[in-house]
Amino acid sequence: MTGPDGDIEALIALMARLPGLGPRSARRAVLSMIKKRGVLMEPLASALQRVAISARECVTCGNISTRETCVICASEKRANGTLCVVEDVADLWAMERSGVFAGRYHVLGGVLSALDNVGPDDLRIPLLRGRVREEGITEVILALNATVDGQTTAHYIADELHGTGVAVTSLAQGVPIGGELDYLDDGTISAALRARRAL
Amino acid sequence: MTGPDGDIEALIALMARLPGLGPRSARRAVLSMIKKRGVLMEPLASALQRVAISARECVTCGNISTRETCVICASEKRANGTLCVVEDVADLWAMERSGVFAGRYHVLGGVLSALDNVGPDDLRIPLLRGRVREEGITEVILALNATVDGQTTAHYIADELHGTGVAVTSLAQGVPIGGELDYLDDGTISAALRARRAL
Numbered sequence: 001m002t003g004p005d006g007d008i009e010a011l012i013a014l015m016a017r018l019p020g021l022g023p024r025s026a027r028r029a030v031l032s033m034i035k036k037r038g039v040l041m042e043p044l045a046s047a048l049q050r051v052a053i054s055a056r057e058c059v060t061c062g063n064i065s066t067r068e069t070c071v072i073c074a075s076e077k078r079a080n081g082t083l084c085v086v087e088d089v090a091d092l093w094a095m096e097r098s099g100v101f102a103g104r105y106h107v108l109g110g111v112l113s114a115l116d117n118v119g120p121d122d123l124r125i126p127l128l129r130g131r132v133r134e135e136g137i138t139e140v141i142l143a144l145n146a147t148v149d150g151q152t153t154a155h156y157i158a159d160e161l162h163g164t165g166v167a168v169t170s171l172a173q174g175v176p177i178g179g180e181l182d183y184l185d186d187g188t189i190s191a192a193l194r195a196r197r198a199l
Numbered sequence: 200m201t202g203p204d205g206d207i208e209a210l211i212a213l214m215a216r217l218p219g220l221g222p223r224s225a226r227r228a229v230l231s232m233i234k235k236r237g238v239l240m241e242p243l244a245s246a247l248q249r250v251a252i253s254a255r256e257c258v259t260c261g262n263i264s265t266r267e268t269c270v271i272c273a274s275e276k277r278a279n280g281t282l283c284v285v286e287d288v289a290d291l292w293a294m295e296r297s298g299v300f301a302g303r304y305h306v307l308g309g310v311l312s313a314l315d316n317v318g319p320d321d322l323r324i325p326l327l328r329g330r331v332r333e334e335g336i337t338e339v340i341l342a343l344n345a346t347v348d349g350q351t352t353a354h355y356i357a358d359e360l361h362g363t364g365v366a367v368t369s370l371a372q373g374v375p376i377g378g379e380l381d382y383l384d385d386g387t388i389s390a391a392l393r394a395r396r397a398l
Contacts, residue, residue: 005265005266008250008264008265011243011246011250014246019231020228027292028219031263031288033217033250044214047206048243048247049244050206064233066204066206066207090226
């Protein structure tokens with residue numbers, strides 16, 4: 001029995017390798033693209049081609065950009081003495097969407113993990129000390145995920161920066177806005193209780 | 200505040216228009232593609248380009264193909280006198296995956312719908328009579344969705360083919376394999392009961 005023919009089959013197989021898409025949704029996506037050839041499929045092919053050629057890591061912070069130095073590192077306004085350390089570019093984008101951080105970033109490219117054999121030299125940790133000194137950073141904010149590996153990495157970085165005189169802080173842990181206690185895990189409730197504030 | 204830069208932002212916006220992807224999963228997909236540039240992003244860009252140029256509807260059955268006549272219509276082996284009528288190409292592919300139908304297809308391109316103003320001439324219904332005669336079809340299997348519009352369309356086609364001498368059948372309705380009665384809707388249970396078989 002035959003399915004869609006060669007080229008279409010190959011396209012579906014590639015689409016199915018994207019995170020969040022499986023074989024079924026890849027087929028749906030391909031059919032929908034074929035139906036919207038001019039407004040979706042052709043522009044998407046060109047956009048992919050363009051980004052595949054131009055996307056690179058910012059040499060300073062590790063953000064993904066089409067320039068050698070990303071927009072954030074290139075902007076003088078963002079040089080306010082604070083540096084936000086994130087695990088990967090998706091986290092940087094999440095911070096930017098919130099629109100509340102006005103400084104620059106440092107993308108580690110992962111977290112320390114004994115299990116996956118990821119050491120400090122596999123990440124952008126060695127570059128951090130140099131940036132703190134050269135950019136006159138006064139505060140390093142560790143915005144790492146609240147996982148075991150994330151917190152291990154946070155402690156490692158805090159130790160590394162010890163003695164440089166820079167303040168090392170981390171995001172607060174607690175009840176998320178709109179969060180219902182009944183649906184929260186015990187760890188979050190216990191962290192929120194420990195960090196309780198006077199009203 | 201700035202997010203990913205121009206070209207990357209544009210790519211994310213296009214990806215987010217695919218069915219099954221929203222802004223968040225589009226961002227994840229784009230980041231993952233940038234990380235796998237050589238093995239995923241570049242091949243995907245070329246595959247899209249290739250299919251955008253070559254994909255077309257089979258002139259006979261409406262299947263999507265890169266040739267004027269699709270592989271199924273081109274194969275003499277599939278000319279066994281049965282024609283399976285489906286709503287769209289995704290349904291044709293689903294039938295092919297099951298690997299149990301050896302005849303040819305006729306893709307309607309939708310179903311009749313008074314609400315959406317879809318009449319017989321908006322679909323491939325007028326072509327059906329001609330195919331039945333020219334290809335010596337003895338049985339037309341209506342594999343339409345078990346929705347109101349799908350069933351209306353099935354009845355309309357059965358009426359259209361009345362008097363041509365062709366047998367018109369439809370897929371059986373009943374309990375899906377692995378289905379638990381407790382989770383089935385009343386309509387399915389009632390259809391399965393009406394169509395009960397002696398063991």
